[in-house]
Amino acid sequence: MLPQIAEIQSRLERQHYVTDRAIATTVYLAMELRKPVLIEGQAGVGKTEIAKVLAASLETELIRLQCYEGLDASSALYEWNYPKQMLHIRLQEAAHVEGRSVRQAEAEIFSEPYLLQRPLLRAISHPDRAPVLLIDEVDRADEEFEAFLLEVLSDFQVTIPELGTVKAEHRPYVVLTSNRTRELSDALKRRCLYLWIDYPDFEKEVRIIESKVEGINHHLAEQVAGFMQVVRRVRLGKTPGMAESIDWAMSLMALHADHLEPEAVNATLGAILKDRDDVNRLSGTRAETIISEIGRLDPKDLATAAPSIAQRIDKELAPRS
Ligand SMILES: Nc1ncnc2c1ncn2[C@@H]1O[C@H](COP(=O)(O)OP(=O)(O)O)[C@@H](O)[C@H]1O
Ligand SMILES: [Mg+2]
Numbered sequence: 001m002l003p004q005i006a007e008i009q010s011r012l013e014r015q016h017y018v019t020d021r022a023i024a025t026t027v028y029l030a031m032e033l034r035k036p037v038l039i040e041g042q043a044g045v046g047k048t049e050i051a052k053v054l055a056a057s058l059e060t061e062l063i064r065l066q067c068y069e070g071l072d073a074s075s076a077l078y079e080w081n082y083p084k085q086m087l088h089i090r091l092q093e094a095a096h097v098e099g100r101s102v103r104q105a106e107a108e109i110f111s112e113p114y115l116l117q118r119p120l121l122r123a124i125s126h127p128d129r130a131p132v133l134l135i136d137e138v139d140r141a142d143e144e145f146e147a148f149l150l151e152v153l154s155d156f157q158v159t160i161p162e163l164g165t166v167k168a169e170h171r172p173y174v175v176l177t178s179n180r181t182r183e184l185s186d187a188l189k190r191r192c193l194y195l196w197i198d199y200p201d202f203e204k205e206v207r208i209i210e211s212k213v214e215g216i217n218h219h220l221a222e223q224v225a226g227f228m229q230v231v232r233r234v235r236l237g238k239t240p241g242m243a244e245s246i247d248w249a250m251s252l253m254a255l256h257a258d259h260l261e262p263e264a265v266n267a268t269l270g271a272i273l274k275d276r277d278d279v280n281r282l283s284g285t286r287a288e289t290i291i292s293e294i295g296r297l298d299p300k301d302l303a304t305a306a307p308s309i310a311q312r313i314d315k316e317l318a319p320r321s
Contacts, residue, residue: 004028015053017046018200018207026195027054036153036174038138038189041197043179044241046208051134051175061131063172065119067141073148077158078121085109110162123172124156130170138188139178146185153191200242202229202302208242213249223260224249226294226302228272231282233310235317237275244272262288286313 001021008031009024027050030037039047055062065076088109117125123133138146152158156168176192178184200208205225210216228245248271257264265287273279282290293309294302 011057012053015056016211017049017053018204018211026193030193034171036176036192037195038176038192039195040178040180044243045197045199046242047177047197048136051132055132060129063119063123063131064134064136067137069140071141071145075118076120077118079116081114081116085114120152121158124158124168125166126170131172133172133174135176137179138176139181146188150187199232209245209249212246216249216253217258220259222299227290229302229306230290230309233307235314236278240272247271260291281317
């Protein structure tokens with residue numbers, strides 16, 4: 001491994017982000033080539049967190065653009081502060097300021113102090129150092145917005161008709177994330193480096209839990225991770241991610257549980273399952289089955305055994321309507 005990649009890995013780990021070689025390599029290349037990185041994966045696998053820890057490790061600002069359906073260019077780039085403009089006009093009228101042409105008055109209210117910078121403009125016009133620009137859940141925005149985004153990401157400059165062109169002095173590091181609710185355009189993908197993050201395997205999950213849940217004992221972390229490895233393979237309405245494992249481990253800690261036992265598990269299933277059907281499917285004896293099955297296994301055999309334990313549970317259950 002290149003020393004620079006190892007360095008990135010340890011930087012991210014210092015921010016409590018458990019990082020494998022693939023992640024560290026992509027982050028390194030994105031920084032070297034100054035390309036945006038597009039991270040895809042299921043919900044809760046640690047996509048957004050990469051941008052956060054990257055900003056923290058570079059000691060720079062994180063600027064976040066949260067995408068949603070209907071997000072348009074002006075809410076992403078800039079808007080004029082209309083109430084402030086109106087107020088300015090009213091105050092001038094009241095003060096009977098005269099002798100100014102319409103043109104002058106207009107120039108006044110379409111100037112910097114009346115400009116509301118939205119995330120993209122803030123990232124482009126960042127004054128001192130390159131910020132990290134997180135364009136989160138880009139699959140939620142529509143294709144039209146994606147095309148606009150491509151333009152911004154290709155030259156990092158924006159023209160504001162009333163003010164002129166703003167060009168980035170410090171090109172931001174760009175991280176885009178997508179939960180894959182729709183396919184992104186080829187043009188956008190071509191511009192980016194691509195990183196797919198899967199659900200963690202058992203070892204990675206243990207490490208993440210141990211780095212995020214203070215004071216947890218190794219045995220409980222292993223049990224939680226093992227349980228989750230099975231649960232993710234059971235047919236559920238909503239498969240839990242890392243956020244849920246961490247929440248669950250924290251809930252168990254709050255109940256002073258130092259190992260998994262059926263009662264505590266059933267009482268805390270709400271931390272990992274967010275759907276009534278899913279809770280019904282796993283509560284009671286089925287949670288017990290998982291606990292006893294993973295208890296009998298050597299952790300190293302878990303990866304191979306988890307699918308068959310999950311299959312058994314699926315079989316026990318009536319088909320989902
Ligand atoms: N590799 C990891 N190391 C440490 N924490 C992680 C890791 N992956 C996920 N997490 C934690 O899991 C939670 C969900 O991560 P997040 O980035 O919000 O998921 P996503 O954006 O993929 O939906 C966060 O609390 C994050 O800290
Ligand atoms: Mg996210």
